[in-house]
Amino acid sequence: MKKVLDFLLIFFLIFFTFQFFSSSKETRVVSGIDLSPSSSSYTIPATVFLNITNNTSENLNFDWCSALSINYAGSKVPLPEGYCGDVALAPSESAKLDYSELHDTFWEPGNYVFELEVDDKKYISQIEIAHRGTIGKIFVGLFFAPIFNATAYLIQLFSYSLGWGIICITILIRILLLYPQHKMMVSQRKLQKIQPKIKKIQEQHKGDQQKLGLELMALYKKEKVNPLGSCGFLIIQMPILLVIYNIILNIQDPSNAFHLYGFLQHFEISQISQYFYGIDLLAAGGITGAILAITIAIIQYIQIRLSLANNQANASDKKWVVLEKKKWEKDYNSMMPDPEMMNKFMLYGMPAMVAVFTFTLFAGVGLYWGMSTIFAIFQQLFVNKTIKK
Numbered sequence: 001m002k003k004v005l006d007f008l009l010i011f012f013l014i015f016f017t018f019q020f021f022s023s024s025k026e027t028r029v030v031s032g033i034d035l036s037p038s039s040s041s042y043t044i045p046a047t048v049f050l051n052i053t054n055n056t057s058e059n060l061n062f063d064w065c066s067a068l069s070i071n072y073a074g075s076k077v078p079l080p081e082g083y084c085g086d087v088a089l090a091p092s093e094s095a096k097l098d099y100s101e102l103h104d105t106f107w108e109p110g111n112y113v114f115e116l117e118v119d120d121k122k123y124i125s126q127i128e129i130a131h132r133g134t135i136g137k138i139f140v141g142l143f144f145a146p147i148f149n150a151t152a153y154l155i156q157l158f159s160y161s162l163g164w165g166i167i168c169i170t171i172l173i174r175i176l177l178l179y180p181q182h183k184m185m186v187s188q189r190k191l192q193k194i195q196p197k198i199k200k201i202q203e204q205h206k207g208d209q210q211k212l213g214l215e216l217m218a219l220y221k222k223e224k225v226n227p228l229g230s231c232g233f234l235i236i237q238m239p240i241l242l243v244i245y246n247i248i249l250n251i252q253d254p255s256n257a258f259h260l261y262g263f264l265q266h267f268e269i270s271q272i273s274q275y276f277y278g279i280d281l282l283a284a285g286g287i288t289g290a291i292l293a294i295t296i297a298i299i300q301y302i303q304i305r306l307s308l309a310n311n312q313a314n315a316s317d318k319k320w321v322v323l324e325k326k327k328w329e330k331d332y333n334s335m336m337p338d339p340e341m342m343n344k345f346m347l348y349g350m351p352a353m354v355a356v357f358t359f360t361l362f363a364g365v366g367l368y369w370g371m372s373t374i375f376a377i378f379q380q381l382f383v384n385k386t387i388k389k
Contacts (some may be wrong), residue, residue, distance in 0.1 A: 018167035032056055033115055035125035043132045045103035050114060052126070054089035061088045062118055064097065070105070071113045076233055077105055103255040143243045145259045147173070151247055152260065152267050156270050160268070162251060163276025166244075170371040173240060174379075181376070185383040190225045197223075247363035248281065274364075281364035289359045289366075296370045297355035303373050304346050306380040344372060 033056065039051040054060040062068070064084035070077040079102070087095055099105065106112060109130050116123040132140065150172060155165035174181070197219055205212040220226065250256060254269055274282045283289070358366040 001110050022036045023310050027193065032121065033060065033116060033118065033123045035116060035123050037114070037125060037127045039127070041128040041130065042106070042135050043130055043136065044109065046106040046127075046128065046129050046253040047103070047253055047255040048099040048106060049096050050099065051094060052087065052089065052116070053094040054091055057091050059088070060091055060118065061086065062116070063087075067118060068097070068114065068116045071115060072110060077112070079105065101254040103258050139239065140259070144246065145261075147240070147243050148247055148256065148259050149261050152264055154262070155272060156267055160271045160273055161276065162248075162272050162274050162281050162364065163279070163367065166248070166281070169244075170368050171375065174372060174375040175212060177237070178379070181379060184382065185380060186386075187226050189383060190223065192308070194219065194223050194225060199200065205210055244368050245361070245365055248362050248368070249366075251282070279363050279367075281367060282362055284360060284362050287375065289363060292363055292366045292370075293355040293359040296358050296373065297351040299370055299377070300351040300354045301347065303377045303380060304350055305385070306377065306384060308347060 001035055009167045034051075034053040036051040036053070038051065042048065065079060068084075070079070083102070087097075089095055106129050111126050111128055113124060113126045131137075148168065151165050151169045154168040154172075155162060158164035158168070198216065201219060202212065205215055251272055252269060252274070256269060257267075260267055274280060279288055279292075354369065358369065
């Protein structure tokens with residue numbers, strides 16, 4: 001069962017990371033005028049940009065609507081009145097034509113052909129529009145669309161503030177995941193409590209993996225502990241984190257209007273403010289990114305320290321201690337994870353990794369992670385107090 005869950009976790013991680021962090025770009029060099037779409041293929045809703053480069057030695061002037069046409073299934077695609085304008089390009093100069101607001105224009109799947117006619121010469125380029133795959137549709141329907149609409153509603157509620165929208169959607173998601181997160185925390189604390197019994201069984205049955213497994217399963221059943229209690233929560237949390245990242249990354253993308261529910265049809269994506277108390281939530285790195293990364297790393301350290309605190313306080317000083325491998329266990333089974341090393345990695349390695357990710361990603365992602373961790377700290381304090389009683 002553990003191998004199956006590990007496989008599913010790795011599969012979803014690789015798949016969604018590839019889906020949201022990869023991009024496909026095509027570069028073409030043509031003598032005369034070069035038409036290069038931002039991508040050769042899109043999924044509905046499509047955010048289309050067309051790059052035009054003047055590779056001639058003369059100035060290029062044309063009307064966007066009359067000289068440049070879009071053809072689909074043999075028919076010319078009409079564009080909204082007043083959407084186009086004049087284009088003027090000097091030699092070796094480029095321009096980007098923005099069709100991002102026209103996601104309804106590229107509604108049908110198939111090939112769309114861009115045809116530019118200048119001085120009796122035609123220049124052609126095309127793109128392919130396709131529906132999302134089955135997994136993509138499920139992901140959008142179950143995760144992206146609901147979270148995006150909830151975020152949009154909260155952003156609108158707070159005068160189009162992206163920062164307050166992120167904070168509120170974080171709290172909302174944590175409340176919805178309160179029960180599975182609570183079960184995971186309780187399971188982890190109970191697992192720590194029976195570590196001495198686990199180590200004793202490992203010592204008694206070292207070299208006999210089958211017997212060791214049976215004895216451990218019997219112990220887990222007796223103590224009512226699920227050693228895989230956190231796997232299900234991690235599988236749920238991973239797509240949510242990727243959705244939050246994708247929403248923040250493309251929050252100002254006009255094609256997101258495609259996913260808006262009926263009661264949000266008047267939501268104005270262009271009015272969203274990306275600044276939150278002087279922090280640009282759509283920027284990464286810099287001094288602000290470094291301060292944010294260090295702050296979130298400290299918060300993450302506190303949360304992990306609370307989760308690793310021993311369930312039993314020392315009788316003399318009543319301080320919390322981290323579980324460690326006993327020194328007398330010289331023949332500790334090397335096939336099993338070393339609790340001391342794992343604790344140290346969680347305590348110091350995880351905050352360092354979170355700091356690096358926070359610094360390299362948009363500040364909005366760091367704001368989400370920081371608020372989520374603060375919520376988890378209070379929840380962990382409650383769990384620790386409950387288990388102690």
